[in-house]
Amino acid sequence: MAEVRFLVSKYNSETDAKPRLQEFRLDPPQGATLLDCLNLIKWKLDGTLSFRMSCRSAICGSCAVRVNGHARLACKTQAADAVIDGRVTIEPLGNMTLIRDLVVDLEPFWASVEKVRPWLVPDDSKKYERERLQSHHDQLKIDAASTCIMCASCFSDCNVMEVDPKFLGPAALAKAQRFVFDTRDAEKWDRLELLGQIHGMWDCTHCAECSTRCPTDAKPLERITELRRAAMAAGMTDNNAARHVLGFRESIGGFKGIGGSGMLNENYLPVRSMGLSIGGILSLIPVGLRMFARKKNPPLIPHVIEKVGEVRKMFRRFDEYNKEGEK
Amino acid sequence: MITHDVVIVGSGLAGLRAAIEMAGKVDVAVVSKVYPSRSHSGAAQGGVAAAMANSSDDSVESHFFDTVKGSDYLADQDAAEIMTRDAPVTITEMERLGCVFSRDEKGRIAQREFGGHSHPRACYAADRTGHALLHTLFEQSMKHKAAVTYYSEWYLLSLIYEEGSARGITMMNIRTGELEVVRAKTVLFGTGGYGRAFKITSNAFACTGDGVMTAYRAGIPLEDMEFVQFHPTGLYGQGILMSEAARGEGGYLVNGKGERFMDKYAKSKMELAPRDIVSRAEQTEINEGRGIGGKDFVHIDLRHLGREKIIERLPQIRQLAIDFLGVDCIDKPIPIQPTAHYSMGGIPVDVDCQVITDEKKTKARGFFAAGECSCVSVHGANRLGTNSLLDACVFGRRAGKAALDYTLSARHESVNEAAELGKARKRLDALLSTPETESANDIRNELKETMSNHAGVYRGAEGLLVAKAALKLLRERFKSVRVTDKGKLFNTELVEALELSNMLEYSEIIVEGALARRESRGAHARTDFPKRDDANWLKHTLARKNADGSVSLGYKPVVITKYQPEERKY
């Protein structure tokens, strides 16, 4: 490969006011990953460059950084694929406090995961001498979520996280899916209840950033969608969040017999989901303002959802499912 | 100074399993240079052995025998028997803690074939078994958070060991650079292996034998360090692992002439012969010019397995070959070569993981070790695939139980905080104030080159002597190593220098042990002594540090209870 200009973020919280991009020129060897390049820079050009790494085989989750603005595993990214016009920019993950160069404080990330009680709560009423049985089919329901390597890429790039640091966040929700759908777990309903609270699963705006950045099959948005379906199917609609989805349903699915617009009116959603509680609506204002300030506010003209027919079908199925449940 | 009842160093399978055993019963701290979920155990792919007999008429007896035979009869049979007997209950427990295992058609834990095992015995979670097990324990560690104190991203600097008893450790907070002394009644190491000293290795950057060397410097001898396993299927160039599951599922090894060459070396087991045998077969093919295009690699061919099986059973392997070599194994064979993989040697312990300090098996008070950093010895001269995750789980659990018993009746012993801090500080200051004329990177590369060339798959006296001389020079040069980062926060350059000092020192022990052992056994293959020599060498090496820093070797008998050594044929 020809010489590449690596623009790498350098920062020391003890001495620097803010991070700066430093340029390193390097000719990456054939087949080099970005982690190989970072190591070459560290070992040959600037020993003080600091970043995390361990396995170098995309399984330990240590080496996530922002490459040209988006979170990726440095060890899973071929340098050749990251170069744009002879340059690559490498910066620390977002949504966390910077400590040094490419190293951020991960504590908020771990804390978010801990919040979902991420351990199996078995049904202790039954005694087993051997392993519990679980069909291949049931195991597959938790297979994807269980591939998460806790790299925090999703957490870094999640838009809601950026405006609401109390949001559970994609990795924690993906992790939660793994227990809600585990046939061996006894707390499915309590878990859904917990996830349904404010700052929980209903606060996700489906931007899909997390799934796009996720280097494994964990794909948080897909897991969040499964969780929401499970909550709706269980009739867990009596809270702000589910009302949010009902609002969503009305917005696209048709409200009280009147054909819906097929448009997602995100500005209408908060009002609907908080019901008529003034306090509730007021509590959203800071989030709204922050969203506005960071240009993350929903578009004033609602966008037409692709495949709206599919979404409507989905809601019709929910309705049928719920009715069956009532019988 | 911080005080805990127990300080565990290492948050891989062994360390976390021990912690969970003690959580809530005594005050436990877990120290680790990486966050728990990032420990190297997570990289294990293929499976964990246990005679669950889910898909065959397997038995503990058969697992026991396979392990002893695989070890080339160097395993201590009392330990191997305990490990294989404890295996089913340990795996059942992991399942009950929530581990996501792949399942068979009856809903039981699925099991597959693995090299050297006579039955399908490897319980697995696709090809990310270590990840599934480690994350299960990580989950449990969050459950027990109130009962266990975690010091993640802290680096172990020294073991405080005086008058036959371990009293604590010193450590550095990587994030802030601050030094701390931890005083404890019991110290337990689960610090992992030492495979990083080789050029081609499957090991994570963190596998630098820190715990092993910390014990050694404190006066504990090290057992069987010359036994390093080379795995036959490392991705060409770097050595990233292509799990043995690739062969377990039916992959072929093919040389440059398009031949399935294993029929020349292990006619009945073919590709599923134990690792040492397959690695030597590959190396012989390569050395004799039958690598692919005459180069230093051969192929593993999975194409005949078909897309569906590859995607279901070997997804991670496929992805690794795509990410790192741009090869999709569905339509192309993968270039591979032997890669340094597992450290059979380590800190000598008894079957309850208490550290022993000499040939007479004198116990170190308050010091335990489990997992890859320890040598029980269940793997002897060659570990069977899937037996090391098992080792870490079984002995992590046993270590937890034994350390708990010990701690309940032990007291804190005195520690001179200022003196310990002073020693640790001095070691760091020395690294930060050298003449700065030598590059750590050059030293590390030369070390890896030396070890791969002369202490790798094949070894001979001539090469080992070359290595010995080279290592001496490298250690000399290391005294002038450049650490340009003088800061406190996240000084990874300093951490890497500490790791390199460990690599240099244990490499010497590997070379000394290999030079002395004038036979070929398991993973230790001497070109000049190609036969196993039970009359003289059916014994464990114990390497000890002399006052002048040199290595002296002693030996300890092998425990043989049931199976008399016989020739190992596959």
Ligand SMILES: Cc1cc2nc3c(=O)[nH]c(=O)nc-3n(C[C@H](O)[C@H](O)[C@H](O)COP(=O)(O)OP(=O)(O)OC[C@H]3O[C@@H](n4cnc5c(N)ncnc54)[C@H](O)[C@@H]3O)c2cc1C
């Ligand atoms: C790529 C690969 C695949 C494998 N596949 C399999 C398999 O399929 N089946 C099988 O049975 N085995 C397999 N193995 C081997 C197996 O994974 C290991 O032997 C086992 O996981 C070791 O576990 P451990 O708990 O002893 O150590 P590790 O998981 O390596 O943990 C070591 C811990 O010690 C800590 N530590 C080390 N030094 C310091 C220090 N200075 N300060 C603080 N903390 C420190 C680390 O942070 C880490 O937490 C594989 C190994 C590799 C390399």
Ligand code: SF4
């Ligand atoms: S889809 Fe939801 S969880 Fe994922 S990044 Fe967007 S807002 Fe965050």
Ligand code: SF4
């Ligand atoms: S869900 Fe994906 S992106 Fe998020 S932490 Fe897990 S592996 Fe990383």
Ligand code: FES
């Ligand atoms: S170094 Fe482990 S994921 Fe990249």
